[in-house]
Amino acid sequence: MNIQVLIAAVGQKPRELAAQMNIASDAIIINQDDHFAYEEFAIGAAKIKAYTFAERGVGLSRNNALLRAEADLVLFSDEDIVLTSGYGAAISSEFAAHPEADMILFNVAVDERRRTYENTSFKRVRWHNYGRYPAYSIAARTARLHSANVTFSLLFGGGAKYSSGEDGLFLHDCLKKGLKIYASPIWIGSETYRESTWFRGYNEKFFYDRGVIYRHLYGKMAKVLAFRFLWVKRREMCREIGFGQAYRLMKQGTDA
Secondary structure (H helix, E strand, O other): OOEEEEEEEEOOOHHHHHHHOOOOOEEEEEEEOOOOEEEEEEEOOEEEEEEEEOOOOHHHHHHHHHHHOOOOEEEEEEOOEEEOOOHHHHHHHHHHHOOOOOEEEEEEEOOHHHOOOOOOOOEEEOOOOHHHOOHHHEEEEHHHHHHHOOOOOOOEOOOOOEOOOHHHHHHHHHHHOOOOEEEEEEEEEEEOOOOOOOOOOOOHHHHHHHHHHHHHHHHHHHHHHHHHHHHHHHHHHOOOOOHHHHHHHHHHHHOO
16 A cells, blocks of 8 residues: 655745655645745655645645545654654555554654653554544545545644644544544654744633633533543643633633
8 A cells, every 4th residue: 555644834845844754655745835836856766746835724734635645545744753764664564454444543752741642552542532642643544534524624723723633623523424543553753842833831822722622522521521631730731820710711712
């Protein structure tokens, strides 16, 4: 099975970006800047298509790439990910070994402060554990994504109205459409740490936006799960804005 890496980037030079990410398979780069451009180039046998659009929003970039994907498999990625040598063969082999999987979530090494998961075995991903996975862990059968008609939200994520949550919402929608999602212990890359493009501390916008995404993800259970989330994270997140005020902000978001 062949694979295309779908890369969301901002203000990058596509040829330099492909080299620094260690791209060794076909790829589609969606680069957001202040102009439009298109180019194709090769890295060995790999064909890279690079689009630059004068737009904003990571969800929009991922959708633009997914719309144009034509390989058997796709891997979502970001400009700060460096893929391991042999990632394409590893991903393809895992899908070949698990024909029941529509989507597989792989390990990517990140800074300890940002780590939300680590797969230690091959396992099914269901409603209780999908929310921890970032978009750059996701590989999928392209035809299944297209036939399920799933896309990334344009409301959430860097460059959008609400600051984060587009990856969890995407997985939520995939589960809702009946896609079978699994997690793999295979490592396929690492993150080059940089300052977040959207996180500005645990401020009022952070808690309000988190409330909004909880409403979309959890519906009637949003307020209960918001309370649980804050209680577990209170020592880390509620230093400047107290627990009570943070919860009120999240509730405002769940009612938005």
